[in-house]
Amino acid sequence: MTDLTKMKIAxxxxxxxxxxxxxxxxxxxxxxxxxxxxxLNAYIVKTPEIAxxxxxxxxxxxxxxxxxxxxxxxVGIKDLFATKGVHTQACSHILDGFKPEYESTVTQNLxxxxxxxxxxxxxDEFAMGSSNETSYYGPVKNPWRATGSNNDFVPGGxxxxxxxSVSGYAAMGATxxxxxxxxxxxxxxxxxxxxxxxxxxxxxxxxxxxxxSLDQAGTITRDVRDGxxxxxxxxxxxxxxxxSVDIAVPNFEAALTGDIRGMKIGIPQEYHLAGMPGExxxxxxxxxxxxxxxxxxxxxxxxxxxxxxxPAYYIIxxxxxxxxxxxxxxxxxxxxxxxxxxxxxDMYYTTRASGFGDEVKRRIMIGTYVxxxxxxxxxxxxxxKVRQLIADDFKRAFEKxxxxxxxxxxxxAFAFGEKSDDPLAxxxxxxxxxxxxxxxxxxxxxxxxxxxxGLPLGLQVLANAWDEETVLKISGVIxxxxxxxxTPSEWWR
Amino acid sequence: MSDYxxxxxxxxxEVVIGLEIHAQVTSNAKLFSGASTEFGAEPNSQVSxxxxxxxxxxxxxNGECVRQAVRTGxxxxxxxxxxxxFDRKNYFYADLPQGYQISQFKHPIVGHGTxxxxxxxxxxxxxxxxxxxxxxxxxxxMHDQHPQYTYVDLNRSxxxxxxxxxxxxxxxxxxxxxxxxKIRTILRYIGSCDGNMEQGSMRADVNVSVRRVGDPLxxxxxxxxxNSVRFVRQAVEIEARRQVDIIEDGGxxxxxxxxxxxxxxxxxxxxxxxxxxxxxxxxxxxLLPLEFDDAFIEAARDSLPELPDAKKARFMEALGLNDYNxxxxxxxxxxxxxxxxxxxxxxxxxxxSEADVAVKASNWLTCxxxxxxxxxGISITETPVSAEQxxxxxxxxEDGTISGRIAKDVFEIMFxxxxxxxxxxxxxxxxxxxxxxxxxxxxxxxIAANPGQLAQYRAGKDKLIGFFVGQVMKATQGQANPGVVxxxxxxKLDG
Numbered sequence: 008m009t010d011l012t013k014m015k016i017a018x019x020x021x022x023x024x025x026x027x028x029x030x031x032x033x034x035x036x037x038x039x040x041x042x043x044x045x046x047l048n049a050y051i052v053k054t055p056e057i058a059x060x061x062x063x064x065x066x067x068x069x070x071x072x073x074x075x076x077x078x079x080x081x082v083g084i085k086d087l088f089a090t091k092g093v094h095t096q097a098c099s100h101i102l103d104g105f106k107p108e109y110e111s112t113v114t115q116n117l118x119x120x121x122x123x124x125x126x127x128x129x130x131d132e133f134a135m136g137s138s139n140e141t142s143y144y145g146p147v148k149n150p151w152r153a154t155g156s157n158n159d160f161v162p163g164g165x166x167x168x169x170x171x172s173v174s175g176y177a178a179m180g181a182t183x184x185x186x187x188x189x190x191x192x193x194x195x196x197x198x199x200x201x202x203x204x205x206x207x208x209x210x211x212x213x214x215x216x217x218x219x220s221l222d223q224a225g226t227i228t229r230d231v232r233d234g235x236x237x238x239x240x241x242x243x244x245x246x247x248x249x250x251s252v253d254i255a256v257p258n259f260e261a262a263l264t265g266d267i268r269g270m271k272i273g274i275p276q277e278y279h280l281a282g283m284p285g286e287x288x289x290x291x292x293x294x295x296x297x298x299x300x301x302x303x304x305x306x307x308x309x310x311x312x313x314x315x316x317x318p319a320y321y322i323i324x325x326x327x328x329x330x331x332x333x334x335x336x337x338x339x340x341x342x343x344x345x346x347x348x349x350x351x352x353d354m355y356y357t358t359r360a361s362g363f364g365d366e367v368k369r370r371i372m373i374g375t376y377v378x379x380x381x382x383x384x385x386x387x388x389x390x391x392k393v394r395q396l397i398a399d400d401f402k403r404a405f406e407k408x409x410x411x412x413x414x415x416x417x418x419x420a421f422a423f424g425e426k427s428d429d430p431l432a433x434x435x436x437x438x439x440x441x442x443x444x445x446x447x448x449x450x451x452x453x454x455x456x457x458x459x460x461g462l463p464l465g466l467q468v469l470a471n472a473w474d475e476e477t478v479l480k481i482s483g484v485i486x487x488x489x490x491x492x493x494t495p496s497e498w499w500r
Numbered sequence: 501m502s503d504y505x506x507x508x509x510x511x512x513x514e515v516v517i518g519l520e521i522h523a524q525v526t527s528n529a530k531l532f533s534g535a536s537t538e539f540g541a542e543p544n545s546q547v548s549x550x551x552x553x554x555x556x557x558x559x560x561x562n563g564e565c566v567r568q569a570v571r572t573g574x575x576x577x578x579x580x581x582x583x584x585x586f587d588r589k590n591y592f593y594a595d596l597p598q599g600y601q602i603s604q605f606k607h608p609i610v611g612h613g614t615x616x617x618x619x620x621x622x623x624x625x626x627x628x629x630x631x632x633x634x635x636x637x638x639x640x641x642m643h644d645q646h647p648q649y650t651y652v653d654l655n656r657s658x659x660x661x662x663x664x665x666x667x668x669x670x671x672x673x674x675x676x677x678x679x680x681x682k683i684r685t686i687l688r689y690i691g692s693c694d695g696n697m698e699q700g701s702m703r704a705d706v707n708v709s710v711r712r713v714g715d716p717l718x719x720x721x722x723x724x725x726x727n728s729v730r731f732v733r734q735a736v737e738i739e740a741r742r743q744v745d746i747i748e749d750g751g752x753x754x755x756x757x758x759x760x761x762x763x764x765x766x767x768x769x770x771x772x773x774x775x776x777x778x779x780x781x782x783x784x785x786x787l788l789p790l791e792f793d794d795a796f797i798e799a800a801r802d803s804l805p806e807l808p809d810a811k812k813a814r815f816m817e818a819l820g821l822n823d824y825n826x827x828x829x830x831x832x833x834x835x836x837x838x839x840x841x842x843x844x845x846x847x848x849x850x851x852x853s854e855a856d857v858a859v860k861a862s863n864w865l866t867c868x869x870x871x872x873x874x875x876x877g878i879s880i881t882e883t884p885v886s887a888e889q890x891x892x893x894x895x896x897x898e899d900g901t902i903s904g905r906i907a908k909d910v911f912e913i914m915f916x917x918x919x920x921x922x923x924x925x926x927x928x929x930x931x932x933x934x935x936x937x938x939x940x941x942x943x944x945x946x947i948a949a950n951p952g953q954l955a956q957y958r959a960g961k962d963k964l965i966g967f968f969v970g971q972v973m974k975a976t977q978g979q980a981n982p983g984v985v986x987x988x989x990x991x992k993l994d995g
Contacts, residue, residue, distance in 0.1 A: 089556045102555065109549055111556060213556040219785035248558050249787050327785050330588050333599020334553040338652065351594055351650070378590070378780035387782060 011036035012176040016080050016233035017260075019179065023069050023079050030069070030079025033179075034062035034123050037081040041125050041177045046499045049171040051086060051144045052094040053126040061123040068121050076260075077240040078121030083128045083178035085169050088114045088224070089213035090127065097215040098142040099132045101362025102341040111213025112245045113182060113224045120240040125178055128168030132364045133332065134189055134217040137436040139167025140427045141366040149197060149420050150175040150495040154461030157498075160420040163193030163436075169227040170197040175499060180228040180237045186217050187320050188416075188440025190225045191452035195415035195465030198454040198491065200482065202226045202234040205472045206447030207252035209238075210245030216331040218324035219250070221444050231453065231483045235259035238475070254473055262476035263483040268302030272481070273408035277313035278439060280417060287414045287464065290456050294412050294466045297488035298481075308408060310400040315393045316442040321434060322377050322390035323445070328367075329374025335362060369430065398446040405471040410481050413439050415465035419458040439467055449475045453482045454491040463493070502625075504672030506710060508744045513710045515740040516717055517676045518668035519732075521683055522661045523572075523693035524637070524701035525565045531636050531660035532559030532602060532787075539699055543653035551658040553597035558786050561586075565660040566790065568692040569609050569634050570800040572662055575690050575807055576629055578613025580797050584633075586787045590780040595639035595652050603663075605781040608633035609790065615666075615686070616809055617678040618827050627679050628667030637661050662693065668707065668717065673733035680704055680729050681831075685808050689833050703727045706760075708739040710747070718743070719753040723760050723767055735760040739767045811836055819843065819858035828866050834880050838887045839865055845891030850898045861894055868908070872915050884918045885911070893921035900981060906930050933980045936988060939972070942980070943989055946971045957993050965993060 011019075011033050022028035038055045058081060065079035084090060087097040089107040096102035110118070118124070131141040138161035139147040147167035149160040151174070162171045166183035169190075173181050174197040183190045185203035194201025202225050209224035216222060226237040239260065244253040274295060279288070295305050337343035337358030344361050345354040363371070377386035404411065416436055426433040443450045449472070452465035466485055470477040505512035530537055533550035550557045573580050587605040610632035616624050639657035643650050664683060670676045684702060687693040695702050704726045709718035721743070723735050738760070743753050757776070758767040783789075806814075808830045815826040815836075829839045842865060846857040869890065873880060885893075893911060896902045902910060902925055913924050925931055933939060946968060947954055957964040965986075972985050 087556075095555065097555070105555065107554065107556075109554070109557075211556070212558055215555045216786075247560060249560050250785075326782060330590050330600055330780070330782070333590060333592065334555070334597060336592060336594075336599060338594050339552060339597060340554070355592055375780065378782055380778045380780075383780075383782070 010176075012040040014179070015230055016077070016179050016228060016236050019080060020074070020076065020078070020236070024074055030062040030065040030123060031059070033079060034058050034081050037125055037178065041172075043500045044172070044175045044177040047148045047150060047171045047175050047177070048145055049129055049147050049168040049175060049177060050083065050126045051098065051129050051168070054093060054124055057093070058123050058125050061118070061121075065121040065123060075120040075240070076236040077117055079123060080179050081123040081125050082117065082237070083125050083169065083172040083181040084114055085166055085182050085184060086127045086130050087134060087184060087215040087217075088182055089215070090114055090124070094127055095215070096143075096341075097133045098130045098144050099335075099363065099367070100143045100342060101335045101358070103362075105341050107213070109213060112210035112247065113214065113241045115213075116241050116243060117182070122240065128166075128172055128181055130168055131165035131189075132367050133215065133328070134165040134184055134186055134222075135328070135366050135370055136164040137188070137192055137433050138162075138421070138423075138427065139164040139193070140423065141364050142167070143364060146423060147171045148499070150497075150499065151197060151420065151462055152496065152498065156460075158422060160422055160462065161196070163196035163416070163420060165189040166193050166201075166227060170194055170199050170201070173197075173227045173229055174199050174495060176497075180226060180233055182224060182241065183227045184214060184222055184224050185440075185444065186221045186223075186324060187444045188437040190227065191440045191450060191465070191467055192416045192436055194227060194452040194454075196420040196463065198463030198493065198495075200228050200231050200234045200454065200486070201452040201465075202228075202238055202475075202478070202482075203444075203450050204238060204242060204475050205449045207250055208242050208254075208256075208449070208473070208475070210243070210248040210251045212245055212247040212251075218327040219331060220327060221324060231451075231479060231486050232260060232263055234451070234482075235263060235479050257476055259475060259479055262479045264480060265483060265487060267298070267481055267484050270303045270410065270477075270481070271408040272298045272303045272305050273308035273404055273411045274305060275308050275310045275313065275404070275411060275413060277310050278413045280438065283417050286458055287417060290464050290466065291412070291414050294455060294485060297485055298412065300488065301484045306408060308404045308411070310397075310404060310442065312393065312396045312400050313442055316397055316445055317434060317438055319390040319393040319397070320437070320441045320445060321373070322386050323394060325370040325374035326378050326387050327374070329371045329378065332363075332367070332371055335359065337362075366430075394445045397442055401443070401446045401448060401469075401471075409470065410477050411469040412481070413467045413469070415439060415452040415467040419460065419462035419464055443469045448472055449478050451478050451482045453485045453489070455485055455489045456491070457493055461493075463491075502671035502675060504674065506740050506744045508748045510748050512713065513740070513744045514713045515671060515736060516668050516709045516711065516720075517670035517736055518707040518720075519666045519670070519676060519679060520705040520707070521664040521666075521680065522703050522705070523664060523683075523687055523695070525568045525634075525660035525662055526691055526693055527562060527564040527568060527660060529562050529564070530658040531562055531565050531634060533658050535658065537659050539701070541655055543651070543655060545655065547654040547657065551597065551654055553599070559602060559784070561787065561790065562660065565634060566609070566792070567796075567800055569632060569662050570792075570797060571690050571804060572664075572687065572692045573610030573613060573632055574797070574801050574804060575686050576613035576615050578629060578632065579611030581607065581609055581611055582792055582794075582797070583607065584609040584790045586634075586784045586790065587781045588784045591777045593638065593641075594650060595641045595654070595657065597639065597654060597657060601636050601638065602784055602787070603635035604633035607789075615679065615682050617675065617682045619678055620674060622823060625675060625678075627669045627675070630665045630667050632662050632664050635661050635663055673736040676706065676736050677729045677733040680732050682808075685831055685833075689808055690804055697727050697729070700727065704732055706732055706735050706739075708736055708743070709753070710740050710743045719755050721753065721756055721758050721767070723758050724770060726760050731760060731762055734762060734765070735767065738765060742767060805833075808836075815839075815858075815862075819855055819862075821858060821862050825862040825866050828870075829862060832880065835865075838880060838883075841887035842890050842894070845888055846894045846898065849891060849895035852898070857894070857898065860898075864890070864894060868911055872911075876915075884916075885914050889914060889920055896921055896925060900932060901925065902930055902932050903978070903982065906932065906978060931979060933976055936984060939976070939980055939984055939988055942972055942975050943968075943985075943992055946975065947992060954993065958995065965989065968993065
């Protein structure tokens with residue numbers, strides 16, 4: 008019998024349309040798979056009752072001839088998307104017990120399409136991290152292991168639960184969010200397809216904020232087509248988010264023509280990092296060859312301000328975070344740790360001291376510092392100027408090329424603890440993903456090969472704002488060319 | 501130049517005052533959420549998810565609040581900034597759910613403008629307005645509801661405020677009070693704020709410093725949340741005196757935030773400069789810069805009513821009112837409206853021009869009606885005598901039906917009963933007698949009955965004419981038209 012949990016969204020959709028598969032069957036298989044994947048720690052809350060109710064509603068919808076792209080498809084939801092009446096805590100202790108009275112627009116769009124919710128997914132606390140080691144609910148394990156090894160690896164972050172659930176056959180797709188690389192880097196680490204759309208394409212309403220000018224919802228799926236289907240369901244203008252943009256959502260799946268003949272693909276010379284592993288360079292070179300073979304023209308380009316992207320990001324994102332996280336104060340919801348006889352300030356100190364983890368505290372302190380009187384101009388303002396220069400770099404590049412191809416991350420997945428004591432080493436994971444985030448551009452990570460140790464590696468595709476179709480089209484060509492068929496060993500099942 | 505001085509032991513001191521007025525914008529919904537703004541609702545009954553700063557909630561701008569801020573800017577002749585930016589002002593407090601207030605820091609919606617204030621001396625003074633920006637109000641902390649806990653009411657959280665920042669142009673408590681009064685008048689005229697200081701929809705932060713005349717500015721103290729014109733004046737006076745005493749005792753003024761206690765008649769330190777917050781302002785990434793076009797501004801301009809200064813000028817130039825009456829009438833839009841209805845109705849009833857009847861109408865309104873309202877302790881909105889009824893009374897005087905003296909009695913009855921003047925005159929038979937035949941007969945009787953006085957008059961005691969007039973009025977119970985009486989009496993007495 009076919010393992011329904013290894014099916015792609017597109018296949019399941021077509022089978023359900025043909026009446027050969029019910030969402031109920033599909034969902035029951037996935038509920039079992041979610042339980043079987045407990046050791047990955049991808050899910051922090053399971054919602055099988057909701058899933059089954061969703062599935063039955065989806066089956067009715069399909070019978071009535073109202074099937075849409077995501078109808079009846081079981082998905083996992085990153086814990087920072089507000090889900091009405093269901094645990095929504097961004098994997099932070101400080102939001103203990105918080106169940107919102109409202110639904111995020113992105114998840115509401117999925118439910119409107121008829122998608123099935125399997126549960127809430129683990130993540131780095133408030134999406135701050137690149138290894139999913141900062142979650143209050145413990146780290147997520149990467150379903151992939153090195154060849155011949157039983158050692159665990161990180162799944163990347165912050166969308167660690169999203170990638171582990173999809174790569175570990177415990178969801179057909181998962182919502183994720185990307186602030187500086189939180190979709191693309193973990194997708195690269197787990198052999199999944201990660202898609203971050205243009206800033207403003209998906210509503211941020213109901214998404215727990217990390218850095219408002221950077222946060223953008225996106226997808227984790229097992230292939231490019233699934234990403235196109237799922238993103239189309241999630242995206243769209245939302246008057247409840249002032250930064251959401253009123254531009255029609257195209258039929259993303261239709262972009263997957265496989266035809267990139269005559270397109271110009273830029274190779275940014277600044278992404279050749281000194282000391283980068285040879286296998287990453289080799290993979291990138293392989294990607295360039297695939298592009299040429301598919302009839303695209305490959306040109307070297309310059310993005311001269313690339314080296315300033317990471318420092319600028321680690322000023323802007325913490326600055327916004329320090330303000331966004333001020334609302335977690337023990338007054339209204341979540342954790343309250345008020346010492347006996349203490350005053351309001353004491354309540355703030357103890358609540359925030361015990362409620363936030365180390366990485367979150369580090370970023371709140373950095374952010375508070377860079378916004379302080381006397382430092383604002385030297386740090387925050389300068390970082391904003393750098394951000395503009397980086398956006399201008401891309402703008403100039405896209406006058407010459409249709410897309411940009413780079414590695415997604417400078418390495419394959421690493422071991423637990425390997426970088427968690429060294430914030431700078433951890434931050435370097437985002438070196439290739441952060442520039443596009445600062446410029447608000449759409450980007451993907453496509454599984455393209457394996458490291459010498461047998462761990463997945465991804466290639467990043469970037470395109471101009473609102474041109475997700477080009478990202479998807481080129482991603483599809485890489486997927487075809489790479490014919491990435493390796494799978495994890497299912498040790499967790 | 502104000503000659504107001506604080507007299508110190510070592511000489512005279514000048515006071516310098518700047519005001520930040522927080523005016524709640526009149527709109528049905530809050531600045532960034534759809535929650536209601538009605539005053540006096542049950543605690544926490546008008547709180548949206550945005551106002552309570554629920555995770556993932558986002559602000560969206562309320563266009564009506566923007567329009568009202570633009571109208572306010574236009575009403576004080578200020579520059580309107582078509583591009584402005586909302587910033588976050590970060591600080592922790594229990595009634596500030598987001599942990600920051602959304603305000604405007606570097607790029608306010610309204611730039612420099614000017615307000616002309618009326619002074620008691622009869623003169624005017626121009627006070628600069630540095631800027632007006634939009635911002636959210638905080639909630640309310642209630643410390644007196646429970647021995648251990650503070651309760652928080654978020655109904656006010658997120659309500660739109662205009663912060664109207666003056667230049668440090670005021671030099672006396674009177675000027676400060678007059679400025680607040682004038683701002684309130686303008687806001688009420690254009691309807692961008694109800695100006696109800698006792699309900700907290702308008703309040704002022706008062707910045708006070710003192711200096712020797714001609715010296716540079718002294719160190720200022722900011723007195724927070726002063727909520728009446730009278731308190732503004734008192735706070736300035738008391739704070740200036742405090743500063744003078746300190747300086748003259750050899751001390752220096754610390755820049756700090758203070759509270760005004762009207763009961764103890766003192767200001768108290770709230771927090772010093774060292775304790776002052778570092779607000780870490782930065783542009784709110786949840787909101788795009790606020791931009792609008794000229795058409796939006798012009799539509800706002802077209803929606804403005806005649807403003808108090810223009811109205812006052814018209815009352816004086818076109819209707820001949822004196823400065824005092826014109827000022828009193830335009831101070832409240834409702835008084836001005838009453839006056840204009842009154843004048844139109846009197847002119848219509850008498851067939852005279854508005855300019856011919858306006859002065860008398862303004863005198864009657866400012867003396868008789870305002871006097872009666874004052875005595876009764878009610879405002880003009882509650883007046884028992886409508887403008888149309890007032891016009892009825894004035895028309896009766898104008899056409900000679902009743903005398904000014906009788907009119908006062910009629911008005912008293914109108915004020916008590918709400919009846920029309922004509923009905924009262926009819927009922928009580930108060931019509932002035934101008935019928936020369938009837939008055940002739942009475943005069944003849946009076947002259948016949950007082951031969952002694954007549955003889956004295958004819959012997960040269962002219963003043964006795966007053967005696968005869970009095971007797972005629974008495975005999976007619978005051979209803980004889982005094983003009984007619986005089987005209988008929990003189991030739992008869994002279995023989």
